[in-house]
Amino acid sequence: MFGRRGDEQPRASMPMPELVAENEEAVVAAAPAMEVDDDENTSDVVATYHATEQEDTVPLTSEMKKVKEEVYLALMEQIDLQTASQLEKKELEKQITDLIGEIVVEKKLVLNQRELKMIANQIVDDMLGLGPLEPLLKDEAVTDIMVNGPNQVYVERKGKLELTDVTFRDDAHVMNIAQRIVTAVGRRVDETNPVCDARLADGSRVNVIAQPLSLKGCSISIRKFAKKKITLDVMTRQNNISENLCKVLKIAAASRLNIIISGGTGSGKTTLLNALSRLIDHGERIVTIEDAAELQLQQPHVVTLETRPANLEGHGEINMRDLVKNSLRMRPDRIILGEVRGAEALDMLQAMNTGHDGSLGTLHANNPREALTRLENMVNMAGYKLPSHVVRHQIASAVQLIVQIQRMRDGMRRVTHVTEVVGMEGDVIVTQDLFTFDFQGEGEDGLLIGEFKPTGLRPNFTKQAAYFGLDKALLECI
Ligand SMILES: Nc1ncnc2c1ncn2[C@@H]1O[C@H](COP(=O)(O)OP(=O)(O)OP(=O)(O)O)[C@@H](O)[C@H]1O
Ligand SMILES: [Mg+2]
Numbered sequence: 515m516f517g518r519r520g521d522e523q524p525r526a527s528m529p530m531p532e533l534v535a536e537n538e539e540a541v542v543a544a545a546p547a548m549e550v551d552d553d554e555n556t557s558d559v560v561a562t563y564h565a566t567e568q569e570d571t572v573p574l575t576s577e578m579k580k581v582k583e584e585v586y587l588a589l590m591e592q593i594d595l596q597t598a599s600q601l602e603k604k605e606l607e608k609q610i611t612d613l614i615g616e617i618v619v620e621k622k623l624v625l626n627q628r629e630l631k632m633i634a635n636q637i638v639d640d641m642l643g644l645g646p647l648e649p650l651l652k653d654e655a656v657t658d659i660m661v662n663g664p665n666q667v668y669v670e671r672k673g674k675l676e677l678t679d680v681t682f683r684d685d686a687h688v689m690n691i692a693q694r695i696v697t698a699v700g701r702r703v704d705e706t707n708p709v710c711d712a713r714l715a716d717g718s719r720v721n722v723i724a725q726p727l728s729l730k731g732c733s734i735s736i737r738k739f740a741k742k743k744i745t746l747d748v749m750t751r752q753n754n755i756s757e758n759l760c761k762v763l764k765i766a767a768a769s770r771l772n773i774i775i776s777g778g779t780g781s782g783k784t785t786l787l788n789a790l791s792r793l794i795d796h797g798e799r800i801v802t803i804e805d806a807a808e809l810q811l812q813q814p815h816v817v818t819l820e821t822r823p824a825n826l827e828g829h830g831e832i833n834m835r836d837l838v839k840n841s842l843r844m845r846p847d848r849i850i851l852g853e854v855r856g857a858e859a860l861d862m863l864q865a866m867n868t869g870h871d872g873s874l875g876t877l878h879a880n881n882p883r884e885a886l887t888r889l890e891n892m893v894n895m896a897g898y899k900l901p902s903h904v905v906r907h908q909i910a911s912a913v914q915l916i917v918q919i920q921r922m923r924d925g926m927r928r929v930t931h932v933t934e935v936v937g938m939e940g941d942v943i944v945t946q947d948l949f950t951f952d953f954q955g956e957g958e959d960g961l962l963i964g965e966f967k968p969t970g971l972r973p974n975f976t977k978q979a980a981y982f983g984l985d986k987a988l989l990e991c992i
Contacts, residue, residue, distance in 0.1 A: 581623055582633045583683070588617045589637065607638050645691050646680045647736070651718075657738055658780065663731025664688050670780070673925025685731040692722040692734050707826065711806045714739070719806045737780075737808070746789045754782070754919075755929045756966035758991040759949050762932060762973075765988045766915050767793035769979045770872030774854075776885035777919040782927040783876035784808050784852065786919055790874060794848060798872075801841040803834060804852030817844060834858035835896075838865065851875035859892035866912035882916040882933040886943055889913070903941045910935055910943045914975060924962045936974045946971050948992065968992050 592613065601609070611634045618625055625633070639648040650659050650669055658670035664682035668675050682688045689703075696703050696712045703710040708724040717739035724732040742748075750760040766773060767790045775790075777783045791811050794800060800816045802809050807820045819841065824831035834851070838861035841849050849870050851862055854877045866873050877892075879885035886909060893905045918931035932949040948971060953964040970992060979985045 578629060578633065581625065581629075582636060584621065585614055585617050585623070585633060586637055586640070588621065589613060592617070603642060607642065610634070610638055610641065644694065645687065646682055647691065647734075650678065650680065651714075651736075651738070654741060657740070659734070659736040659738065661688060661732070661734040663728075663733065666730075673921055673927065685725070688732040688734065689724060692724065692732050695720050695734070696722060701823075711823075713806050713808075717808065717810065719808050739808075740785065744785050744789060745792060749786075749789060752926075754927050756949075758968060759929060759932060759966045761991045762948060762988065763790060763917065763929075764793055765979055765984045765991075766975065767791075767872075767874075768795075769975060769982045769984055770848075771914040771975055771978065772866045772871055772912055773874050773915045773917060774885060774889075774913050775874070775876040775917050775919065776879040776882060777876070778880060778921065779878065781919045781921045783919060785927075786917065786929075787850070787852075787874055787876055791850065794872070798847035799845060800848045800850060801844055801846040802850045802852065803837045803841060803858075805834070807852075809850065809852060811850075817841075817846075835861055838862055841865075842868075842870070846870060847872070849873045853877065854889070854892060856892055857896035859889050860896040860898070863889075863893065863908045863912040867908060879918075882918050882931050882945060882947075885916050885918070886913075886935075886945075906941065906943050907938060910938045916945070922962055924956075924960055926961065928964075929966070934974050946974070948973055 589610070593610070614634045614637060615630065617623075618630060636646075639645055644651060646667070647659060647661070650656050650667070653669075655671050656669045657673075660668040660670075660675075661682075662668070664685050664687060667678045667680040669678055670676070682691070692703055692710075695714065696710045698715070699712045701710050701712060703722050703724055705724070705726065708727045710722045712720045712722065714720060714736070719737040719739075721735045722732065746755070746760050746763060749755050750757055755763070773790065775783045775786050788809055788811075791800075791809065791813075794811075794813055796813050796815075798813065798815065800811060800813055801819060802811065802816060803819045803821075805821050807818050809818075819837045821834055821837060822830065822832045834854075834856065835858045838849065838851070838858045842861075842865060847870075849862070849865050850873065851858065852875075854862055854875045862873065862875060877885060877888055879888045886906075889909050890902065890905050893900070893908070913935045916931070916933045916935065917929060918933065919927060920930045921927050928951050929949070930951040931947055933945050933947050936944050936946055938944060947969050949966055949968050951964050952967045953962060955963050957963050968991070973979070973988060973992065976985050976988060979988045
C-alpha cells in the first residue's frame, strides 16, 4: 500500500502529470476491444454496441454522491500522490480500491458491494481518467461528447443528440478534466488562455472553451475517434452512398482528381476523407495538414503536420498557410488538408494547379455551389485583392470534384451530390452533377427514403480515368 501523505506535502486535488500521461493510455486500453473489420456493418443508424460495464453508466443517487464526496476527500488526505504516480496503473487502481474499502469501514458508511464498486470505479476514473466522461468514452455507440458546464452533458448516438445524466461536482471539476486533457498535449487552458484544441491519446479531437468566454462554465467538445474503420464499402452497406456512387468515388480518388468534400458540421466529412484516402497508392508520398490531427491514413509514406497556436506571449504561431507553403517544399505526391477554413485556400489552389494533383480537402458548406463561393471568400482572406474572375478561374482549374455530404434528420449521413467542376463560362464556374440524392419520403421506421440517382451525364474526367485504365468502369456506373 502506498504511504499516507506527509503533512509537508501540498494538498493536490489533481493527479500528477505522470498520472495524466498514463491516464491517456488508459483511455485507449480501457476501451472494450472491438474487432476492426472492414466487412463489419457499422451503421450510424444501426449501431447496437453498449458499454459492457453497465454499472459504470448508472447515475449515482444524491445520497450516494454525498458518500462519494466524503470518501473522495478522505482518500485525498490519505494518499501520497508522489508515490502513487510511480505505480503501474493496474496496481494503483487496486490500491485505491482497497483504500476506499478501508475508508468506508473506518467511517462506518453503509454500502453494499455493488455500490462500493461503483463509487470506487468513479473515483479511480476521476483520478486516473477523465472522470465522469469515462463511461461515455468507453461507450462505442457515442460519437460526440458535449459538456456545457458542470450540469449538462450531451452525447451524439446514432446521429442524434441526447442529454445524459452525467454531471460534474462544479465548474472547477470540469476545468480539472479539461486541464488534464490539454496538458497531455503540452497546452494549457485558463482565464487568459480560454480556448484550446487538443487530442486524446486515441486520436479523439477535443475543443475546450472556458470562462469568461463560455458563460455557462467550461465547455468541452469531444469528437470521438471511431474505433471501427468506416470505408467506402462500409458506407455503401450502410446506405450512406449507393454502389455505383461508391465506384465513382473510388475511381475519382484512384485517378488522382482534386477533390473537395463539403458538408455541415459533424456531417461526416473527415470520415469520408479518410475513406477516400484509402484509395491512394501505397507508393505515393502524402503530406497531411490539420489543426488537430484526426486523419488516419493507411499508407506507409505519410507525413502528418499539425498547426500550432501562439504561445502566451503571442509568438510562435504556425498556421495552415505556413504548413501548406512548407509542404510544397517536401516533395509531396498528394497534399491532404483536414479542413480548409481560411487564407490557406489560396495556397491549396496553387498547389492543386502546380502538379500536386490528387489533393484532397474538406470545407464547411451546405451545397456544392456554396462550397465554390466559400472557396472564393477564403481566397480573398489572403488579402491580395485578386479580381474575382481570376480567383474563379483558379478554382475552376484546380478543383475537379465536389462531394457533398449531409447528416439528415433521421441521423443518417448521405452523400447528396457528386458534382464536377467543368470550367468557366464568362465569369461563372460551370458545374455538372453526376449524382444527386433524390428524397422521396419517410418510412415507418422513421428513416428517410430516397435514391442516389446518376444524372447520366458523361463525366468530364473520363479522359483522366482512361489514363489510369478506369474509363470503362467509370462509364458503366453512370
Ligand atoms: N458514415 C458514417 N457512419 C457512421 N458514423 C459516421 C459516419 N460518418 C461519420 N460518422 C461519425 O460521425 C461523427 C462525425 O464525423 P466526422 O468527424 O467525419 O464529421 P465532420 O463533418 O468532419 O465534422 P466537423 O465538421 O466537426 O469536422 C464521427 O464520430 C464519426 O465517427
Ligand atoms: Mg472534420
